[in-house]
Amino acid sequence: AQSVTQLGSHVSVSEGALVLLRCNYSSSVPPYLFWYVQYPNQGLQLLLKYTSAATLVKGINGFEAEFKKSETSFHLTKPSAHMSDAAEYFCAVSDRASGYSTLTFGKGTMLLVSP
């Protein structure tokens, strides 16, 4: 069975500071990993994905994540936070490369950005 743990339900940063959102996963097979962002009253938008190619994955809006197999982690980072980054972020894992996917989501981390 797969699982995802996101450390910290809320993370607060100042504008311009480094953003670090933590995600650890459990999977019995090589995983496919995703980060999604959700703005208030909207659906989830795919930020980036890891699919067993490069371990450092770049996504939209300046975000990137690094897959570390030894640590079973896939932390999301952004060098400099912007006010518009305030949203909820979800890490997800899938074990399927073909057929329909079943994503297991973490509980989410709310990112708060202060001026």
Next chain:
Amino acid sequence: ETGVTQTPRHLVMGMTNKKSLKCEQHLGHNAMYWYKQSAKKPLELMFVYNFKEQTENNSVPSRFSPECPNSSHLFLHLHTLQPEDSALYLCASSPGTSGSGEQYFGPGTRLTVT
């Protein structure tokens, strides 16, 4: 229209009403999903359809009835709901064939049961 669309965006219904949520994807995908997102709870997968066939039903109460007439459309029929069913209902789609398994989400329907 592009991506995944959902209508209505907001719905208020009484416990004795019958209503339906609609989802349409314009991505050429073959798999579609319904999720429930409640406050302070993880995303809950409700139903999965792959090539119009229901492949997963995660112990969802029978007051929720999905319908998938083709690979582009997905409905969620609601009847005799309870207040605890108030939530954001999200639809998603994925290729359903080879690929990395990412899903693309619609904006959701905010449902309030009174």
